[in-house]
Amino acid sequence: MGRESRNTATRRGFLKSGLAAGGALGAAGMANAAGAAGSAEIKVEPWMQELGPGVDAAPYGTPSPFESSVRRRNVEWLTADPVSSVNFTPIHELDGIITPNGLCFERHHAGVAEIDPAAHRLMINGLVDKPLIFTMDDLKRFPRENHVYFLECAANSGMEWRGAQLNGCQFTHGMIHNVMYTGIPLRLLLEEAGVKPNGKWLLPEGADASAMTRSVPMEKALDDCLVAFKMNGEALRPEQGYPLRLVVPGWEGNMWVKWLRRIEVGDKPWHQREETSKYTDLLDSGTARRFTWEMDAKSVITNPSPQAPLNHTKGQTVLTGIAWSGRGTIPRVDVTLDGGKNWHKARMSGPSLSKSMHRFYFEFDWDGKPLLLQSRAHDSTGYVQPTKKALREIRGVNSIYHNNGIQTWHVNEKGEAENVEVS
Amino acid sequence: MGRESRNTATRRGFLKSGLAAGGALGAAGMANAAGAAGSAEIKVEPWMQELGPGVDAAPYGTPSPFESSVRRRNVEWLTADPVSSVNFTPIHELDGIITPNGLCFERHHAGVAEIDPAAHRLMINGLVDKPLIFTMDDLKRFPRENHVYFLECAANSGMEWRGAQLNGCQFTHGMIHNVMYTGIPLRLLLEEAGVKPNGKWLLPEGADASAMTRSVPMEKALDDCLVAFKMNGEALRPEQGYPLRLVVPGWEGNMWVKWLRRIEVGDKPWHQREETSKYTDLLDSGTARRFTWEMDAKSVITNPSPQAPLNHTKGQTVLTGIAWSGRGTIPRVDVTLDGGKNWHKARMSGPSLSKSMHRFYFEFDWDGKPLLLQSRAHDSTGYVQPTKKALREIRGVNSIYHNNGIQTWHVNEKGEAENVEVS
Numbered sequence: 148m149g150r151e152s153r154n155t156a157t158r159r160g161f162l163k164s165g166l167a168a169g170g171a172l173g174a175a176g177m178a179n180a181a182g183a184a185g186s187a188e189i190k191v192e193p194w195m196q197e198l199g200p201g202v203d204a205a206p207y208g209t210p211s212p213f214e215s216s217v218r219r220r221n222v223e224w225l226t227a228d229p230v231s232s233v234n235f236t237p238i239h240e241l242d243g244i245i246t247p248n249g250l251c252f253e254r255h256h257a258g259v260a261e262i263d264p265a266a267h268r269l270m271i272n273g274l275v276d277k278p279l280i281f282t283m284d285d286l287k288r289f290p291r292e293n294h295v296y297f298l299e300c301a302a303n304s305g306m307e308w309r310g311a312q313l314n315g316c317q318f319t320h321g322m323i324h325n326v327m328y329t330g331i332p333l334r335l336l337l338e339e340a341g342v343k344p345n346g347k348w349l350l351p352e353g354a355d356a357s358a359m360t361r362s363v364p365m366e367k368a369l370d371d372c373l374v375a376f377k378m379n380g381e382a383l384r385p386e387q388g389y390p391l392r393l394v395v396p397g398w399e400g401n402m403w404v405k406w407l408r409r410i411e412v413g414d415k416p417w418h419q420r421e422e423t424s425k426y427t428d429l430l431d432s433g434t435a436r437r438f439t440w441e442m443d444a445k446s447v448i449t450n451p452s453p454q455a456p457l458n459h460t461k462g463q464t465v466l467t468g469i470a471w472s473g474r475g476t477i478p479r480v481d482v483t484l485d486g487g488k489n490w491h492k493a494r495m496s497g498p499s500l501s502k503s504m505h506r507f508y509f510e511f512d513w514d515g516k517p518l519l520l521q522s523r524a525h526d527s528t529g530y531v532q533p534t535k536k537a538l539r540e541i542r543g544v545n546s547i548y549h550n551n552g553i554q555t556w557h558v559n560e561k562g563e564a565e566n567v568e569v570s
Numbered sequence: 571m572g573r574e575s576r577n578t579a580t581r582r583g584f585l586k587s588g589l590a591a592g593g594a595l596g597a598a599g600m601a602n603a604a605g606a607a608g609s610a611e612i613k614v615e616p617w618m619q620e621l622g623p624g625v626d627a628a629p630y631g632t633p634s635p636f637e638s639s640v641r642r643r644n645v646e647w648l649t650a651d652p653v654s655s656v657n658f659t660p661i662h663e664l665d666g667i668i669t670p671n672g673l674c675f676e677r678h679h680a681g682v683a684e685i686d687p688a689a690h691r692l693m694i695n696g697l698v699d700k701p702l703i704f705t706m707d708d709l710k711r712f713p714r715e716n717h718v719y720f721l722e723c724a725a726n727s728g729m730e731w732r733g734a735q736l737n738g739c740q741f742t743h744g745m746i747h748n749v750m751y752t753g754i755p756l757r758l759l760l761e762e763a764g765v766k767p768n769g770k771w772l773l774p775e776g777a778d779a780s781a782m783t784r785s786v787p788m789e790k791a792l793d794d795c796l797v798a799f800k801m802n803g804e805a806l807r808p809e810q811g812y813p814l815r816l817v818v819p820g821w822e823g824n825m826w827v828k829w830l831r832r833i834e835v836g837d838k839p840w841h842q843r844e845e846t847s848k849y850t851d852l853l854d855s856g857t858a859r860r861f862t863w864e865m866d867a868k869s870v871i872t873n874p875s876p877q878a879p880l881n882h883t884k885g886q887t888v889l890t891g892i893a894w895s896g897r898g899t900i901p902r903v904d905v906t907l908d909g910g911k912n913w914h915k916a917r918m919s920g921p922s923l924s925k926s927m928h929r930f931y932f933e934f935d936w937d938g939k940p941l942l943l944q945s946r947a948h949d950s951t952g953y954v955q956p957t958k959k960a961l962r963e964i965r966g967v968n969s970i971y972h973n974n975g976i977q978t979w980h981v982n983e984k985g986e987a988e989n990v991e992v993s
Contacts, residue, residue: 189691189703194829195777199681201652202809206641207633208672211812213687214805218629229624241803242752243716247671249631250804258622264636268612280612284881288888290933293666293920327920329665354618379802380664381673385634386625406617458707465711497716497750498921510713 216240219250222318230258231357233300235321238447238469239455244295244325244497244504248379251324253386254300257357260406264390267354269336269374273412276341283376283390289331289339292373294396295503297471299323299442301399301426301548307535309544311555311566315454319554319566320447323471325504328394330375333368337412346412350419351393354408361402362416363395367440371396374407397473397502398440399548401426431543442473444532445551446480446507446524457562461515468493470505472526477505479525484511486519486555486569493522501527518558519569535568639663642675645741653681654780656723658744661870661892662878667718667748667920667927671802674747676809677723679780683829687813690777692759692797696835699764706799706813712754712762715796717819718926720894722746722865724822724849724971730958732967734978734989738877742977742989743870746894748927751817753798756791760835769835773842774816777831784825785839786818790863794819797830820896820925821863822971824849854966867955868974869893869903869930869947880985884938891916891945893928898950900928907934909942909978909992916945924950941981942992958991 210217219234226232236252253259264283272278300322306312313319342365349368353359363372373394376383383389388405395402401421416422416438428436448468451457457464470477476499481490493507507522524532535552557567633640642657649655659675676682687706695701723745729735736742765788772791776782786795796817799806806812811828818825824844839845839861851859871891874880880887893900899922904913916930930945947955958975980990 189693189831190689192685192689192777194683194685194779195781195831196779198653198779199678199683201681202655202657202676202678203642203644203652204682204809205672206643206657208642208674208807208809210630210671210805211684211687211808213685213812217804219626219631220629221626229626230621232625234625234629242714242800243750243803245668245750245802247802247804248633249628249672251631253625253631255622255625258624259627260617260622261634262615262617262636264634266613266615270612288882288886290888290917290931291665291890291919293929295921327666327668354615356617356619356621358618377665379668379670380666381640381670382633382637384631386627386631389634389636408612408618459711463711465713467714494713496714498718498923500921506716508713 217250219252220317222313231256233322235317236324237317238321238323239316239449239452241449242467242506244469244506245379246324246326248326248381248384248387251326251384251387252300252322254322254400255355255386256359257355259386260353260355261385262354262390262406267390267408269391269407270409271336271340271412272409274343274346274414275412276343279340281336286331286374286376286391289335291329291331293327293329294373295325295327295498295500296394296396297323297325297502297504298400298403299471301401301442304550304552304554305547307552307554308539308546308550311568314566316447316449316452316554317454322400323504325471326378327380328373328375329377330373330394333372333374333393336374337368342412345414348413348416350411350413350417351404351407352409352411353404354406359404359421360417360419361404361421362419363402367395367398397442399426399442402440426548428542428548429545431545439549442471443549443551444470444472444474444477444524444526444530446470446522446532447554448482448520448522448556451520451558451562451564452556453564453566456564457558460560460562461513464511464513466509466511466520468507468522470507470522470524471503472524472530473502474530475501475527477524477526480505480507481523481525482507482509483521484518487521490523515560517560520556520558521553523553640673642673643740645736654679656745658740659747660740661744661746662739662872662875664872665890665929667892667929668802669747669749671749671804671807671810674749674807674810675723675745677745677823678778678809679782680778682809683776683778684808685777685813685829690813690831692814692830693832694759694763694835695832697766697769697837698835699766702763704759709754709797709799709814712758714752714754716750716752717796718748718750718921718923719817719819720746720748720925720927721823721826722894724824724865727973727975727977728970730975730977731962731969731973734991737989739870739872739875739977740877745823746927748894749801750803751796751798752800753796753817756795756797756816759797760791765835768837771836771839773834773836773840774827774830775832775834776827777829782827782844783840783842784827784844785842786825790818790821820865822849822865825863849971851965851969851971854968862972865894865896866972866974867893867895867897867900867947867949867953869945869955870977871905871943871945871979874943874981874985874987875979876987876989879987880981883983883985884936887934887936889932889934889943891930893930893945893947894926895947895949895953896925897953898924900947900949902948903928903930904946904948905930905932906944907941910944913946938983940983943979943981944976946976
């Protein structure tokens with residue numbers, strides 16, 4: 148936070164070059180001065196003269212009708228049935244680092260469990276001294292913490308392994324959201340039950356009809372997992388696990404079991420469907436990487452991008468995007484306008500929190516020629532986001548999961564962007 | 571952030587005293603063991619067996635129907651007409667520090683201006699070298715910053731000056747919200763226009779039918795004001811100024827002009843209605859304090875509170891609340907269970923950001939006897955939240971604005987809370 152951009156953006160005359168903005172007022176009144184390229188003018192609009200809707204017109208507010216295109220979207224050919232499907236966060240429409248709850252992408256395996264919280268229970272059983280069943284009221288008597296964490300599906304960008312497929316960062320990178328969770332450290336609930344010495348793994352289970360289960364090592368559970376009941380201040384949304392979800396910071400989203408109803412303690416992993424036939428990374432050798440839980444550092448330019456073209460053809464331009472790492476913070480992002488020939492350090496703005504989304508900006512004076520845009524994240528461990536080429540050399544092109552390669556957008560003279568591959 | 575509560579909450583057997591929670595599982599199966607006071611049991615529910623709605627059931631998501639009581643509320647007798655009225659954030663239903671956009675309190679003077687962003691303009695005129703008119707597209711070519719700030723109406727808690735009036739923190743303290751803004755430093759737009767040497771004050775003006783105007787000193791504008799277009803990642807909500815609002819961090823909400831259409835630069839304040847007959851603080855002497863912009867440090871316990879009773883009658887209990895200061899951060903909050911005889915240091919959890927809401931907790935083993943709950947915020951300047959008595963000794967009881975006195979809730983043996991005064 149703070150006033151980090153004081154020095155990078157204090158120059159007066161910011162728009163003097165390539166001015167399409169800020170029409171100067173003529174001495175005679177409201178009309179733009181001759182010579183200014185901008186079309187800005189001021190009219191008396193109805194909303195300046197008429198009373199609008201009063202308070203409580205909607206006790207729970209909704210976005211402006213002019214923002215109706217800001218919505219989650221699926222890719223129809225991707226899945227056979229919406230109950231076992233995904234949609235995508237419109238990251239090209241957002242800024243800052245908080246994802247509004249109504250726009251957090253969905254991934255369900257048996258649709259949304261519509262749970263009555265009064266009937267919901269969380270059981271802890273297996274290798275514990277005292278098996279326990281908690282009501283929601285019980286859980287709210289345990290100490291809570293608040294943390295902002297990104298949640299990324301391991302399959303985010305998965306369709307890009309073999310080349311540029313989808314024309315929009317919503318679809319290539321939109322299986323991510325970033326919210327503030329309020330939850331109970333899982334460690335406290337495990338301590339209450341008393342884990343036996345041979346209890347080394349957990350099996351969280353969802354209360355939806357798919358009974359989603361994943362094996363989670365005890366070390367992670369005791370480190371930073373939360374049993375969360377709020378997101379961005381309010382109750383979890385139904386499609387995000389209401390009333391209870393497991394938060395597994397920095398690790399792949401599939402492990403963040405929604406509608407959490409049970410946590411079994413065991414002495415070894417369970418080898419469930421979602422960690423054998425799914426969520427493993429098939430290599431060229433025919434073997435598969437397993438238990439690749441941690442999300443590597445990654446970034447993407449959200450504006451401009453195929454769904455968000457530039458509305459001008461030269462001059463002062465703002466490029467922005469998001470970056471994140473399952474290992475910590477993102478102290479630095481580089482961007483290139485020419486496909487990697489020259490890299491520039493981006494400006495970060497907003498809180499830098501561990502395992503949270505970060506926001507970067509790069510302002511430049513566009514000469515109107517085509518651009519090849521890329522971003523490259525550095526995380527707090529020193530890891531640098533790789534090229535897709537480097538990833539493919541090691542992992543081949545058969546995987547679906549854990550593609551954190553550098554993304555490229557081509558921007559033409561009209562400001563239109565498309566998803567391209569650079570060698 | 572981080573793992574701040576490791577040491578305060580690691581003890582096993584957390585609920586052993588006064589156990590009403592976490593029914594132990596009998597060896598025979600799911601039924602609670604005899605002797606456990608909890609009523610928790612597990613049944614097979616419909617949502618565990620049936621497919622729920624698929625993705626995109628609602629492209630923009632909404633809360634669970636079980637959360638329908640979590641909503642903004644007005645106080646009917648308070649204002650004559652909803653177009654010039656207020657409603658209140660349900661702070662007793664929230665946790666963490668982010669207020670969801672749909673729950674941010676409303677305060678309108680001529681209803682909600684329903685603005686087409688393509689038609690919206692921002693003019694900067696008056697004592698500037700180059701008067702300017704910006705479209706929304708123009709503004710998005712300036713550098714942006716992201717900051718979490720609280721917005722509190724100066725009249726928040728105003729009805730409490732003469733004593734306990736309203737039974738619920740939503741009504742006594744709910745004219746506050748806390749979101750992440752994305753906006754352009756106002757300084758950059760003023761530099762673009764070129765402020766003349768005698769330009770010392772600004773008059774931001776709203777595009778609603780009330781044409782809200784307030785005088786803002788140049789020093790504040792150049793310090794940290796933003797011209798914001800996003801809140802919590804997405805476009806401002808209509809009732810929060812869509813498509814553009816002034817953000818005046820730490821200062822009273824009335825100055826955060828919504829539907830911002832014009833900023834005039836002048837050499838002295840304008841003495842508008844909203845800074846003379848309103849938003850001044852009438853003292854016992856018959857004179858009034860003016861230009862009391864900065865919001866003093868304040869806190870309130872949100873749970874338990876009159877709208878949010880305790881659901882148990884003794885044993886382990888979580889108390890939580892919010893604190894904020896217009897001058898910086900909140901490094902410390904104290905709480906008392908006995909009306910101020912004994913004070914305890916609360917546990918803070920969540921990011922500590924300047925001029926942002928902070929969240930505090932205090933966990934205690936309730937003996938079941940009545941409680942007199944209070945909280946007291948300390949801010950980063952060393953200022954300590956005063957008692958109402960101390961405030962009244964200096965300012966009398968005629969004011970409406972800037973009541974940051976310590977709030978008291980009485981909790982009875984049933985766990986029910988009410989708004990009371992302590993001498």
